Amino acid sequence: MAVTASSKSEKDKLRKDCAKSTDLPNELLKDKHVRYFKQMLSLLPEAFESHDSTRLTLLYFSLGALDLLSAIPDITDSRKKEMIKWIYSLQVKPDNISGYKRCGFYATDSLPNSVEVNYGHIAMTYVALCSLLILGDDLSGVDRDGIVYGLKSLQLDSGSFQCASFGTESDARFVYCASCISYMLQVSSFRFPTAPWTSTNERAS
Numbered sequence: 001m002a003v004t005a006s007s008k009s010e011k012d013k014l015r016k017d018c019a020k021s022t023d024l025p026n027e028l029l030k031d032k033h034v035r036y037f038k039q040m041l042s043l044l045p046e047a048f049e050s051h052d053s054t055r056l057t058l059l060y061f062s063l064g065a066l067d068l069l070s071a072i073p074d075i076t077d078s079r080k081k082e083m084i085k086w087i088y089s090l091q092v093k094p095d096n097i098s099g100y101k102r103c104g105f106y107a108t109d110s111l112p113n114s115v116e117v118n119y120g121h122i123a124m125t126y127v128a129l130c131s132l133l134i135l136g137d138d139l140s141g142v143d144r145d146g147i148v149y150g151l152k153s154l155q156l157d158s159g160s161f162q163c164a165s166f167g168t169e170s171d172a173r174f175v176y177c178a179s180c181i182s183y184m185l186q187v188s189s190f191r192f193p194t195a196p197w198t199s200t201n202e203r204a205s
Helices: 008-017 030-042 046-068 077-088 122-134 144-154 172-185
Strands: none
Touching: 030 046, 046 077, 046 122, 077 122, 122 144, 122 172, 144 172
16 A cells, blocks of 8 residues: 555644744745655555545645655655555556446545456546655556547547546546557557557547
8 A cells, every 4th residue: 555544643744744833934945845755655654544435636735846856766666566556456447347437546545445346447547656756666557548449439429538437527638648648658659550649539529
């Protein structure tokens, strides 16, 4: 598990470290920010318990912040491998029931691992790939063909994308996710002669 809820003492310490000062700094307190986001990689404050369904997103926000702060090299190789392994554990691959429609990544390991519950989510797939790349992974463990076909199944006639295959909201956020996923996976070099962009309707998007 990449992130867990903190104990009361750890929560109090984190709150104290992040307490607002009466003397506002005129520059970014980089060391404190780095310490905060490193803490978030291991222990989440109790208030974040309600966000368990988006745990992968919280991991991405923390890694993205550390990357912007040039602090990724401070994370040990063993810790990076642990997070990479956890991210890959959230990957949904093709099955005999729904084929490629469920392919992608879902958000948390707190739900039972079953076909009825776990579907790839376009936003979670985006943050999963971003997180893997930030951690230095080569994406060799990603089911690229599955994700490409999964993306195609999510596109609507309007050109927009829904976030999951069971029918959900759709808007420009998910078009952004789809285009970023396509770029990260370099799908234009794949075996899809019908279209250069994930075999989806690029013109409609």
